[in-house]
Amino acid sequence: MPSPLSLDGDRLWSNILSTARIGAHGKTGMNRLALSASDAEVREWFASECRALGCTVEVDDIGNMFSVLPGSKPGLATIAVGSHLDTQPAGGRFDGILGVLAGVEILRALHVSGQMLRHPFAVVNWTNEEGSRFSPAMMGSGVFCGVHDIGSIHALSDKEGLTVGEALDKIGYRGEHIAGYLPMAAYLELHIEQGPVLEADGSKVGIVSGVQGLRWLDVRIRGTEAHAGAFPMTLREDALVSAAKVVLATEAIAHKYPPGVATVGSIHVAPNSRNVVPGEVRLEIDLRHTEESGLAAMEAELVADIARLVPQAELSVVWRKSPVLFNATLRETIQEEAEGLGLSALHMVSGAGHDAAHVAVKVPTAMIFIPSREGLSHNEREYSSPQQCADGANLLLRSVLRIDEILGS
Amino acid sequence: MPSPLSLDGDRLWSNILSTARIGAHGKTGMNRLALSASDAEVREWFASECRALGCTVEVDDIGNMFSVLPGSKPGLATIAVGSHLDTQPAGGRFDGILGVLAGVEILRALHVSGQMLRHPFAVVNWTNEEGSRFSPAMMGSGVFCGVHDIGSIHALSDKEGLTVGEALDKIGYRGEHIAGYLPMAAYLELHIEQGPVLEADGSKVGIVSGVQGLRWLDVRIRGTEAHAGAFPMTLREDALVSAAKVVLATEAIAHKYPPGVATVGSIHVAPNSRNVVPGEVRLEIDLRHTEESGLAAMEAELVADIARLVPQAELSVVWRKSPVLFNATLRETIQEEAEGLGLSALHMVSGAGHDAAHVAVKVPTAMIFIPSREGLSHNEREYSSPQQCADGANLLLRSVLRIDEILGS
Structure with missing residues (x-):
């Protein structure tokens, strides 16, 4: 040899x-x-x-x-x-x-x-x-x-x-x-x-x-743009507050389905000015899992969580890729x-x-x-x-x- | 007359x-x-x-x-x-x-x-x-x-x-x-x-x-920028997840001190790309209250909450104005x-x-x-x-x- x-x-x-x-x-x-x-x-x-x-x-x-x-x-x-x-x-x-x-x-x-x-x-x-x-x-x-x-x-x-x-x-x-x-x-x-x-x-x-397989989801949340001083809390629809709930729900999903990972990598806020209550937020979510079943479960549960936490959120799945x-x-x-x-x-x-x-x-x-x-x-x-x-x-x-x-x- | x-x-x-x-x-x-x-x-x-x-x-x-x-x-x-x-x-x-x-x-x-x-x-x-x-x-x-x-x-x-x-x-x-x-x-x-x-x-x-009097606070949160697919959840420091906690804490403060209002109006995420775990987030906060005492309490409690929730956050008060x-x-x-x-x-x-x-x-x-x-x-x-x-x-x-x-x- x-x-x-x-x-x-x-x-x-x-x-x-x-x-x-x-x-x-x-x-x-x-x-x-x-x-x-x-x-x-x-x-x-x-x-x-x-x-x-x-x-x-x-x-x-x-x-x-x-x-x-x-x-x-x-x-x-x-x-x-x-x-x-x-x-x-x-x-x-x-x-x-x-x-x-x-x-x-x-x-x-x-x-x-x-x-x-x-x-x-x-x-x-x-x-x-x-x-x-x-x-x-x-x-x-x-x-x-x-x-x-x-x-x-x-x-x-x-x-x-x-x-x-x-x-x-x-x-x-x-x-x-x-x-x-x-x-x-x-x-x-x-x-x-x-x-x-x-x-x-x-x-x-x-x-x-x-x-890993992946799912890309886009979330759009409309609130009401308003003066940060003149709008009482009880009359607000703050789109960034709703978005924060989605960010935390996304992280929680990943911990629930190991070894899945979940990321909100991108956020766009309008008008994005300190003294204006955010009127609209768009989020880009990336979910991944080694198993198709895990991925499907992450997607389904996140969609349900968002619907419960932020009923007005518009959600679309822009890419699905199997493991x-x-x-x-x-x-x-x-x-x-x-x-x-x-x-x-x-x-x-x-x-x-x-x-x-x-x-x-x-x-x-x-x-x-x-x-x-x-x-x-x-x-x-x-x-x-x-x-x-x-x-x-x-x-x-x-x-x-x-x-x-x-x-x- | x-x-x-x-x-x-x-x-x-x-x-x-x-x-x-x-x-x-x-x-x-x-x-x-x-x-x-x-x-x-x-x-x-x-x-x-x-x-x-x-x-x-x-x-x-x-x-x-x-x-x-x-x-x-x-x-x-x-x-x-x-x-x-x-x-x-x-x-x-x-x-x-x-x-x-x-x-x-x-x-x-x-x-x-x-x-x-x-x-x-x-x-x-x-x-x-x-x-x-x-x-x-x-x-x-x-x-x-x-x-x-x-x-x-x-x-x-x-x-x-x-x-x-x-x-x-x-x-x-x-x-x-x-x-x-x-x-x-x-x-x-x-x-x-x-x-x-x-x-x-x-x-x-x-x-x-x-x-109303007001306080403007700037918050900077550094995490670790990372690949959204390749970084396990347990090794992440996701700056946007930390920022979401600050957004919700800010809203909660206002409800605790009526008629105070609190807003995170602006957020900047780097690099702000769907498949990258956010490495840094900057937030701009606006707190207002009709009473100086209420305003001071809102500020103090929010600072304490942020220190507890996101110990690495860097916080500065950029404007204080009395009612x-x-x-x-x-x-x-x-x-x-x-x-x-x-x-x-x-x-x-x-x-x-x-x-x-x-x-x-x-x-x-x-x-x-x-x-x-x-x-x-x-x-x-x-x-x-x-x-x-x-x-x-x-x-x-x-x-x-x-x-x-x-x-x-």
């Missing part, structure tokens, strides 16, 4: 730092919006690096990039790894980027060793995971998996009125392949956790069992490889959405997390150490090698 | 409607900011109308206008009525304006009848009552009464960087008189209620016993004249601040309210009927005539 492959953690770290200059923002932050000039620049870097490592670089009609190495056994579907190179407008250097650059180091390890997988192997850069410039988020993987129709997606505009299709043309990334063209045998995504669970637990890596469960075989394989590398692993659910959640709809999929310092993400202080990045990338490599054996046999 | 004077309600109404074209905003709203071009235009109208009715028009160094009729008995101080002609940026046609235009109709009634008061009589237009362009509000009456220093007030700037002094020069209203130059024997102000109390009670007029009590003799006189006119009257405290609250510091002062439809004010839907305006103005006239007798004797 040959000595097992491992990848170059220093090279990975150095590529994270050097590519972070493309679209740098603030001291250690990133502003590399999807299909922007800096996104184009990092795409060129990625394509050129992969070609130098023996890949063909294929692009589909939503701009997803596939750097593909051929396999030794004919007729097998591709094993893919990847994530995204776009960032939030004030994002960090690791979110998404780690998963793509770790794939590049796998290509390099294979290239240097001369070892050939039995399956074709691809490193994927999904278009517009963040959704900051063009909504919805996870756009490229959504089109790839048939969740979104390519025509409708091409017609969506950014704030300046430029469409996705025009933005793809502008940077030369409306590819010739039809999204979804590449048959995949398995998809693995390495990502930072973006939460504090691994750091608190002390585990080196997370093996992600799935992605996603990742492939059990892939998760077990990752677990065994983590043990082989001596990396303590925590099985956990992803709180955030990821491209992998779309891909899982049509391809056996799994994810690996590494810790995020203080759980920070979408923030220039986002950080994972060189060792943590190398640990995650090596576990990804070893899992790919093992899956190549299992699935190809 | 000659038949008692009364004023022309139709003329008053017609002047309210015609001067509302100066700085009209929307359908029936007003945008006549202090010292703006439209404020200058309405000032010219006011001066010219008063001169035609026999007045000299005097202006002080903060732009307050005094249209003065001489009295028949030498050596007496002036009896003044008035209010303000400036409006909120999206205000109504009655707030302030009614009190000045009612004064003009008193001048007209005296002029037409040939009757001369024993005291000099003045109609005052106070500069910048609203405080929308230049803060603080009630600026002209504040300088007149020595609450503010003229030099500091002249140096204050609007958002464009133009100072009060420059704005006065620009429209030609930095007058030659030193603010406070005019000795007053009494000051009466007619105003719309700006609240729903009179309408709910059914009384024709309000006799204002004083103006003002109006002159008892003047209030009794108004009460008697209301009875004489057959107008049902409610004795009430003003929730809103008024120029009269400043003037009361140095001159015997009282106020008359008329009902505001639905209690609306600072709103283009602000409305009082022609009859309500005429009732208030006639009560003002009769009170002036009576006070002229009482004080001059």
Whole structure:
């Protein structure tokens, strides 16, 4: 048996730092919006690096990039790894980027060793995971998996009125392949956790069992705008007082349905002036749970609570997404490889959405997390150490090698 | 005894409607900011109308206008009525304006009848009552009464960087008189209620016993900004959940100390995005009470409640203003004249601040309210009927005539 492959953690770290200059923002932050000039620049870097490592670089009609190495056994579907190179407008250097650059180091390890997988192997850069410039988020993987129709997606505009299709043309990334063209045998995504669970637990890596489902609710509460001095308390309908009850009810629901989480992240008050009783408040609520049943119970109970506490509230559910469960075989394989590398692993659910959640709809999929310092993400202080990045990338490599054996046999 | 004077309600109404074209905003709203071009235009109208009715028009160094009729008995101080002609940026046609235009109709009634008061009589237009362009509000009456220093007030700037002094020069209203130059024997102000109390009670007029005192508090709550999906409830510090507790505690305080009122009118959340746990919230609180003791108790108890509910909250009191009590003799006189006119009257405290609250510091002062439809004010839907305006103005006239007798004797 040959000595097992491992990848170059220093090279990975150095590529994270050097590519972070493309679209740098603030001291250690990133502003590399999807299909922007800096996104184009990092795409060129990625394509050129992969070609130098023996890949063909294929692009589909939503701009997803596939750097593909051929396999030794004919007729097998591709094993893919990847994530995204776009960032939030004030994002960090690791979110998404780690998963793509770790794939590049796998290509390099294979290239240097001369070892050939039995399956074709691809490193994927999904278009517009963040959704900051063009909504919805996870756009490229959504089109790839048939969740979104390519025509409708091409017609969506950014704030300046430029469409996705025009933005793809502008940077030369409306590819010739039809999204979804590449048959995949398995998809693995390495990502930072973006939460504090691994750091608190002390585990080196997370093996992600799935992605939470979610409900987005909008609440509009109308009261009566009034002079804060001249209106007696008994004659008031203060929309912010009603909204405060909804905020507390939302928090209480989450505590009642663990491990559910519930957040009122956004509030808009009109007229929002100190000496005017608020006349109208709009709230945006985010509910998540690992189980569809838990999510449905949270939604139903919150709707009932709001109707009881604030009868005049107008409530609408603007997005429902069911939980996603990742492939059990892939998760077990990752677990065994983590043990082989001596990396303590925590099985956990992803709180955030990821491209992998779309891909899982049509391809056996799994994810690996590494810790995020203080759980920070979408923030220039986002950080994972060189060792943590190398640990995650090596576990990804070893899992790919093992899956190549299992699935190809 | 000659038949008692009364004023022309139709003329008053017609002047309210015609001067509302100066700085009209929307359908029936007003945008006549202090010292703006439209404020200058309405000032010219006011001066010219008063001169035609026999007045000299005097202006002080903060732009307050005094249209003065001489009295028949030498050596007496002036009896003044008035209010303000400036409006909120999206205000109504009655707030302030009614009190000045009612004064003009008193001048007209005296002029037409040939009757001369024993005291000099003045109609005052106070500069910048609203405080929308230049803060603080009630600026002209504040300088007149020595609450503010003229030099500091002249140096204050609007958002464009133009100072009060420059704005006065620009429209030609930095007058030659030193603010406070005019000795007053009494000051009466007619105003719309700006609240729903009179309408709910059914009384024709309000006799204002004083103006509530107030406390303005700022609260800053820092939590931990975090991913709404990836952060478990147990590890969160959600600043909006803490803020909701403060909002409910603020409302509860008011109910505990009637007739106190308490409002959180303004809230700012960062980053205010649906899927991010709020990291910081700032609240602006307005507490009011008719009694200084009630106000102090509200403040002390709210501070203690916030410290208990949200220990990390940073709290500061940005403004303390004591309640003002109006002159008892003047209030009794108004009460008697209301009875004489057959107008049902409610004795009430003003929730809103008024120029009269400043003037009361140095001159015997009282106020008359008329009902505001639905209690609306600072709103283009602000409305009082022609009859309500005429009732208030006639009560003002009769009170002036009576006070002229009482004080001059």
